[in-house]
Amino acid sequence: MIMKQNEVEIESSEDQLQQLKDSLEMIEELLDNAYHGMVLVDHEGRIIKWNYEKLMGIKEEEVLMRPVEEIIENTRLHIVAKTGEKELFDVQKIQGYDMITSRIPIVKDGRVIGAAGTVLFKDVKELESLVKRMKVLESTVDEYRGEIKRLHRAKYSFEHIVTQNRQMIYLKELARKAAESNSTVLIQGESGTGKEFFAHAIHRASLRRYGSFITINCAAIPNELLESELFGYDAGAFTGAKKQGKVGKFELGNGGTIVLDEIGAMPLEMQAKILRILESREFERIGGNDRIQLDVRIIAATNEPLEEAIKEGRFRQDLYYRLNVIPIEIPPLRERIEDIPILAQRILEKLAVDLGIEMKELTFETIEVLKKYQWPGNVRELRNTLERALNIVQGDMIYPEDLPGHLIESSSKSSYSHSLLLKDIMAKTEIEAIQSALRDSNGNKSVAAKQLGIHRTALYKKIQAYEMNK
Ligand SMILES: Nc1ncnc2c1ncn2[C@@H]1O[C@H](COP(=O)(O)OP(=O)(O)OP(=O)(O)O)[C@@H](O)[C@H]1O
Ligand SMILES: [Mg+2]
Known part of the structure; x- marks a missing residue:
């Protein structure tokens, strides 16, 4: 009965040992593949685990229990095993290569019991190519950023x-x-x-x-x-x-x-x-x-x-x-008709350049038609109207006839006349000038007269003659 108990104990401790061996092998396998290599030292800097065979061509059995500084050039692992201070991503010259290494102390119950060293990059050049790739990516991102900014720029001032x-x-x-x-x-x-x-x-x-x-x-x-x-x-x-x-x-x-x-x-x-x-x-x-x-x-x-x-x-x-x-x-545009002539001029100049068409002038009468129209589509409609005219007109002047029919119709309803008699044209010009001056002066006739360069009584007479006070 007692014997049996012992057998069970022995069996289970053998199981545990096997499990431990298995997991150690797994860790070794992992270290082999994850890094270029790894070395473990005890608190005195003696090698207790060597995983650098591939990297340095030295077998584990040749180095076990030997001081690490005798085996690896420029190592500081024995120092880290004393100070307990980790050293990450250090450049260390080994066999003519600048390797990137890290050294980490192993601490148990507050005491440093050893240190582990790993090689992350076999040669700094590996890192350089990585940095280069990152730089290319970064500059590509910058380029796109610039492109986005160019795309999303405000065009008008x-x-x-x-x-x-x-x-x-x-x-x-x-x-x-x-x-x-x-x-x-x-x-x-x-x-x-x-x-x-x-x-x-x-x-x-x-x-x-x-x-x-x-x-x-x-x-x-x-x-x-x-x-x-x-x-x-x-x-x-x-x-x-x-x-x-x-x-x-x-x-x-x-x-x-x-x-x-x-x-x-x-x-x-x-x-x-x-x-x-x-x-x-x-x-x-x-x-x-x-x-x-x-x-x-x-x-x-x-x-x-x-x-x-x-x-x-x-x-x-x-x-x-x-x-x-x-x-x-x-x-709306109809409430700022004084803008129509300058807007039309500006828009025509720009259109002529954009479309590669020769610039064309608006006649006085055409401007009058434009001023009398209601412009439900405002400046956009004005621009479209001018673009159409610029395209269809043969000569270098745009006449009222070159405008869409509905424009002329609506403006003729509001007293547009085709008269070419000099007196009619002069009267019309005077009326326009007086209207504009009165608008500018907020209806103040003295100010308006001054602006027009005539005496106040002369303005009163004209207002009466043109029946503008009704
Ligand atoms: N001050 C201006 N000078 C020259 N062109 C102008 C001016 N204002 C407007 N335009 C012309 O009218 C068009 C319409 O202007 P904009 O796009 O600013 O109008 P909007 O008020 O935003 O109209 P919507 O409400 O329909 O979007 C412009 O593409 C431009 O051709
Ligand atoms: Mg808009």
Whole structure:
């Protein structure tokens, strides 16, 4: 009975020994493959395990229990076995190669009982080629970064916004001031009035001009994609997501300016998210854990009056207040007809260059037609009209007949006359000049007369003669 007990004990300790041997072999196998080699020394720096046969051509049995400094050139392993201080990624010359090595002390119960040395790179050159590869990758990333910046640059500056209209001059000034701060700007105005021009100009005049300029057209992106477009997502965030994840526009625009165009079309749910982000100045990718600090200026633009959208429950009032820090309301073209001649001239010059067509002039009468039209499509419509004319006109002048029919019709309704009699033309010119001077002087006739270079009574007479006081 007692014998049996002993047999069991012996058997089980043999099992344990075998298990220990197996795991030691496994560790040896692992060391052979994981590194270029490894050596273990005891607290006196004597070799107790040698795994450098492949690396140095020396067998284990030749070195066991010998002081490590006699076997490996320039080693410091015996020193680490004394100091207990680890030495990582040191360059050590062995057999003519600059090897990258690490030395780690082995501590038991607070006492250094030995040290382990490993070779991570057989030659610094291996590391050099790795560094080179990293440098290539880095410069590729830099190149793409530059490319992204070039792609997301603001094209227009305040010089591109030509105007003689008082309100527009004021708005340009306001926008210039806004550019200096980081405040959110809300640009409202009918379609084609030049909201995008203002957004570009603000970015270009700001300290963020070297950052990206990102425009997001909220109306053009389907609702279900808007969130991932704006915030991006991490790899595998949802089924159907790109494997490598996606950088969102907010991340892309960080450090620069983000234009939320057609913000009126943004779904309510998204409005709530944007509001939260504007308040916390932080966001995260979909499926991501890291919060990203948001350092952007937001410019919101819309051609539908947000006040109405709020009344109809389609736009959050709190978001409106958040966005409406600096409001810029661009007047429609029909309310700044004094801009039509200079705008038309500028646009024609630019078109001629862009299209490679010879420049053509507008006749006085053509300008009159342009001034009387209502321009529902504002400057965009003006530009398209001029582009069409530039293409079809043979000579070097653009006559009213060269304009689309509906323009002439609508302007003839408002007293456009084909008369070529000198007196009619003079009368018309006088009326225009007086109207313009009165507009400039806010109806003050003395100021208007001075501007026109005539006496005040002469102005009164003309106003009466042309029945302009009715
Ligand atoms: N000040 C300007 N000088 C020259 N061209 C202009 C000016 N303003 C607008 N334009 C012309 O009108 C076009 C429309 O301008 P922009 O895109 O800024 O309008 P928008 O107000 O953003 O319109 P939408 O609401 O339809 O987006 C421009 O592409 C440009 O050709
Ligand atoms: Mg626009």
